[in-house]
Amino acid sequence: MKKLTFTKVFSQLLLLLFVIAWIVPTFGLFISSxxxxxxxxxxxxxTSFTTTEVNEIYRTKGKEDQIKEGDYYFIKSNxxxxxxxxxxxxxxxxxxxIDEYExxxxxxxxxxTEITVFENGDYIWKSKEEFKKKKGKRxxxxxKSPPSFTLDNYKEVLLKEGLGQAFLNTxxxxxxxxxxxxxxxxxxxxxxxxxxxYGRDLLLATIIASLVVPLQMCLIPVLxxxxxxxxxxxxxxxxxxxxxxxxxxxxxxxTTFLLWNFLKTLPSEMIEAARVDGATHYDTFIKIVVPLxxxxxxxxxxxxxxxxxxxxxxxxxxxxxxxxxxILTAKLKELLGSRGENWEILTTGAFVSMTVPLFIFFSLxxxxxxxxxxxxxxx
Amino acid sequence: MSIFSLAITVLIGVLFFVLFFxxxxxxxxxxxxxxxxxxxxxxxxxxIIFIAPAFIVLFVxxxxxxxxxxxxxxxxxxxxxxxxxxxxxxxxxxPDFKRSIINNLGWLIVxxxxxxxxxxxxxxxxxxxxxxxxxxxxIFMPMAISFVGAGVIWKFMYDxxxxxxxxxxxxNAIAVALGFEPQAWLTIPIWNNLFLMAIMIWIQxxxxxxxxxxALRSIPNETLDxxxxxxxxxxxxxxxxxxxxxxxxxxxxxxxxxxxxxxVFDIIYAMTNGQWQTEVLANLMYDWMFRGGGDSGRGSVxxxxxxxxxxxxxxxxxxxxxxxQKV
Numbered sequence: 001m002k003k004l005t006f007t008k009v010f011s012q013l014l015l016l017l018f019v020i021a022w023i024v025p026t027f028g029l030f031i032s033s034x035x036x037x038x039x040x041x042x043x044x045x046x047t048s049f050t051t052t053e054v055n056e057i058y059r060t061k062g063k064e065d066q067i068k069e070g071d072y073y074f075i076k077s078n079x080x081x082x083x084x085x086x087x088x089x090x091x092x093x094x095x096x097x098i099d100e101y102e103x104x105x106x107x108x109x110x111x112x113t114e115i116t117v118f119e120n121g122d123y124i125w126k127s128k129e130e131f132k133k134k135k136g137k138r139x140x141x142x143x144k145s146p147p148s149f150t151l152d153n154y155k156e157v158l159l160k161e162g163l164g165q166a167f168l169n170t171x172x173x174x175x176x177x178x179x180x181x182x183x184x185x186x187x188x189x190x191x192x193x194x195x196x197x198y199g200r201d202l203l204l205a206t207i208i209a210s211l212v213v214p215l216q217m218c219l220i221p222v223l224x225x226x227x228x229x230x231x232x233x234x235x236x237x238x239x240x241x242x243x244x245x246x247x248x249x250x251x252x253x254x255t256t257f258l259l260w261n262f263l264k265t266l267p268s269e270m271i272e273a274a275r276v277d278g279a280t281h282y283d284t285f286i287k288i289v290v291p292l293x294x295x296x297x298x299x300x301x302x303x304x305x306x307x308x309x310x311x312x313x314x315x316x317x318x319x320x321x322x323x324x325x326x327i328l329t330a331k332l333k334e335l336l337g338s339r340g341e342n343w344e345i346l347t348t349g350a351f352v353s354m355t356v357p358l359f360i361f362f363s364l365x366x367x368x369x370x371x372x373x374x375x376x377x378x379x
Numbered sequence: 380m381s382i383f384s385l386a387i388t389v390l391i392g393v394l395f396f397v398l399f400f401x402x403x404x405x406x407x408x409x410x411x412x413x414x415x416x417x418x419x420x421x422x423x424x425x426x427i428i429f430i431a432p433a434f435i436v437l438f439v440x441x442x443x444x445x446x447x448x449x450x451x452x453x454x455x456x457x458x459x460x461x462x463x464x465x466x467x468x469x470x471x472x473x474p475d476f477k478r479s480i481i482n483n484l485g486w487l488i489v490x491x492x493x494x495x496x497x498x499x500x501x502x503x504x505x506x507x508x509x510x511x512x513x514x515x516x517x518i519f520m521p522m523a524i525s526f527v528g529a530g531v532i533w534k535f536m537y538d539x540x541x542x543x544x545x546x547x548x549x550x551n552a553i554a555v556a557l558g559f560e561p562q563a564w565l566t567i568p569i570w571n572n573l574f575l576m577a578i579m580i581w582i583q584x585x586x587x588x589x590x591x592x593x594a595l596r597s598i599p600n601e602t603l604d605x606x607x608x609x610x611x612x613x614x615x616x617x618x619x620x621x622x623x624x625x626x627x628x629x630x631x632x633x634x635x636x637x638x639x640x641x642x643v644f645d646i647i648y649a650m651t652n653g654q655w656q657t658e659v660l661a662n663l664m665y666d667w668m669f670r671g672g673g674d675s676g677r678g679s680v681x682x683x684x685x686x687x688x689x690x691x692x693x694x695x696x697x698x699x700x701x702x703x704q705k706v
Contacts (some may be wrong), residue, residue, distance in 0.1 A: 007508075007613050009610075011504045011507070011508070012508055012611075013704050014500075014504055015501065015505060015508060015511070015514050016514075018497070018500075018501055018504070018514070018518060019514045019517050019518065022517055022518045022520075022521070022551070022581065022584075023517050023520075025532045025533060025535075025549075025581070026520070026521070026524075026532055027537050028532075028535065028536070028549060029531070029532045029535060032535065033598075040547070041547070042545055042547070043545055043547065044545065044546060044547045044548075044549065044552050045549075046549070046552070047549070083414040091497065104584065165504035168382055168385055169385070171385070171389075172385040172386075172388060172389050174580050175389050175393070176389050176392040176393050178392060179393045180392065181394075183393075183396045183397060183400070184396060184433045184436065185433055187400060187428075187429045187430070187433065188430055188432075188433035188434075190429060191426060191430045192430075195422075195425075195426050195429065197423070197426045197430075201704070203434070205431075205697060205700065206437070206442070206697055207437075208697055208700050209693055209696075209697060210437065210441045210442075211696065212638050212689045212692055212693050213441060213445060213689070213693075214638075214641060214642045214661075214682070214685045214686055214688075214689060215642060216642065216644075216660075216661055216664050216665075216681070216682040216685050216686075217444060217445050217448050217682045217683070218440060218441060218445065218448070218687070219444075219668065219678075219682070220444075220447075220448055220451060220668060220675050220678050220679055220682070221443065221444035221447035221448055221451070222439075222440055222444055223668075224458070224675075225439065230687070240388055240389075240392070241392060244392055245436065245440070246440065248436055249436050249438075249439065249440020249441060250437055250440060250441075251439070252433060252437055252440070252441070253437070253441065256433065256703070277516065280404075280408065280411075280421075280425070281422075281425050281429070282404040282407075282408070282425065298389045301436075306523060309525070310524070310525030310526065310527075310528075311525075312526065312527050312644070312645045312648070313644050313645065313661075313665070316665075317508065317668070328525075329525050329526075329528075329645070331526040332527045332531060332649075333527055333648065333649050336516070336527075336530070336531065336534070336649055343535060343538075343547070346531050346534075346535070347535060348530065349531070350523035350527075350532060351529045352529035353525060353528050354523075354524050354528050355528070356523070357523040357524060357525070358520070358523055358524075360523065361520060361522075361523035365516065367518075368523075369519075369589045369593075372586060372589060372590065373589060373590055373593045
């Protein structure tokens with residue numbers, strides 16, 4: 001049995017390796033979005049859990065804060081604007097020698113004034129003569145910074161960078177672009193399953209073929225239709241109803257196919273019994289088929305909603321880049337171009353765009369998986 | 380727009396379709412009782428109400444565009460004058476097009492293979508371990524994230540700083556820790572394609588994983604136990620029982636990922652926009668849709684090339700559907 005144990009340990013380790021490799025990128029992004037932007041730009045996110053050493057520049061207060069005690073003038077204050085929990089261990093007064101003095105030592109400026117800096121950022125600046133300059137002097141400090149996390153990036157991204165609006169816009173795109181195909185396709189799938197009409201098989205074959213037709217095949221003609229339509233009625237070619245219908249069109253085949261797959265598993269005796277009793281197809285649909293289909297509706301809703309929420313291409317082609325229309329993915333791509341080095345904005349923005357999918361993922365994973373396993377092939 | 384006006388717009392949009400079906404069916408019932416007792420007539424009207432909206436959408440957004448795109452590929456940039464094979468001729472001689480075809484082929488070989496392979500291996504590993512379902516959840520999670528979001532995640536992983544600076548990208552930090560020079564991964568031609576593919580593999584492994592997990596449960600335990608009693612090693616069981624059993628599933632996953640990879644756009648567009656020889660068909664097509672006011676002829680040729688890639692799968696799907704219908 002020894003060999004089996006070895007296999008077990010080995011497979012556990014291998015799986016652990018996979019899990020780590022898969023979670024680390026997302027985890028790093030999440031941690032980074034919670035870090036101070038200055039620290040984020042100069043140190044890796046994995047250093048944020050331990051105390052790190054940072055070199056920073058601060059400026060003392062100017063002449064307005066001076067007080068006279070005895071023969072000397074003093075400026076007493078703290079280098080840090082707010083409590084940051086940093087511990088200074090060395091400091092300097094020239095850029096050439098930024099860690100000349102031990103904390104607590106007294107340093108001498110060129111103008112013969114003296115300054116003492118303490119561990120917590122307090123300093124005492126002493127001069128024989130009155131301080132004349134409005135601006136203070138630069139102090140270079142080497143400090144130990146304990147792990148610290150902040151939500152500032154989220155505030156900035158949601159309010160100043162316009163991601164909050166983009167978030168709402170994405171909802172305004174995704175909800176109808178999920179519900180409309182669901183409504184239309186449930187009738188359609190019902191007709192394909194339980195109604196007899198000429199050309200039904202051909203229509204079904206068309207749906208199956210449409211499942212794999214790449215989106216790119218449809219973009220140019222649909223955009224032309226929209227432009228012509230817009231010009232004809234004097235409205236904008238790019239609008240919310242426009243993108244709803246585009247998403248409805250591109251998601252129609254897969255939604256119909258999944259529903260059809262489900263509906264044909266319902267017992268035909270039940271439908272026929274209802275028909276014999278004089279129920280119209282509409283009654284049968286509303287009173288029998290819809291209640292039975294709720295779980296499969298849920299799966300399809302999640303699939304389509306996530307697809308629309310995460311889509312970039314359709315959003316780029318059929319919506320304006322104007323703040324009132326831009327969706328999250330397009331906004332994020334825009335930030336990648338314009339704020340490529342501002343990782344605090346990018347990481348936070350990316351995480352904001354992921355909140356809804358991740359919420360759905362963790363709360364409704366069962367339906368999500370069921371939908372995928374049911375054989376989704378998206379066009 | 381404010382949250383209120385957005386909500387109203389959304390509500391009107393959805394209600395429109397709900398009301399369409401309710402009112403039209405209500406009217407039909409009304410006329411059936413009052414005016415006509417002709418059931419055949421009533422039924423055919425009902426069929427039209429049920430299928431018309433979906434059919435119109437299908438026609439406007441899929442059927443017509445497919446044929447129109449094929450037509451446009453033989454026309455000039457504004458789609459007015461017939462130019463024969465001019466656009467195809469352009470494509471064959473265009474270096475970007477050649478690059479795209481090569482890259483797309485690379486994507487087609489690497490991504491479905493590795494995603495399927497990893498998915499299969501992980502599904503097997505997780506199947507027998509008590510924390511397997513947590514592991515599966517974690518590996519499946521990237522499936523919920525957008526390609527652009529994943530792009531940001533990985534761009535951060537690949538971030539590059541000069542050799543003297545602190546690396547903030549994990550990959551370069553590891554490289555430096557191991558004593559190598561830091562690299563600007565996304566700008567090294569040929570290899571950078573692999574770094575982009577890694578993102579897709581990272582996402583799609585989850586899909587393969589959940590489908591395989593479901594399929595694994597259908598393998599009868601007796602078969603596996605019998606093999607174990609006969610002294611077969613786990614590896615042997617994997618190759619000789621599990622793989623043959625899952626053949627059909629492997630094929631399905633392979634095709635799903637293949638279709639997805641053929642259309643890969645977001646990742647390239649967000650990460651490199653085709654620079655440093657990472658161009659692919661879908662990105663090039665998007666580019667030509669808008670470059671210089673848009674060239675519908677060239678864009679259509681590129682779209683058509685993507686369609687050609689899926690035609691074997693399309694034919695196979697239709698064939699399978701026919702077989703099923705017979706049964």
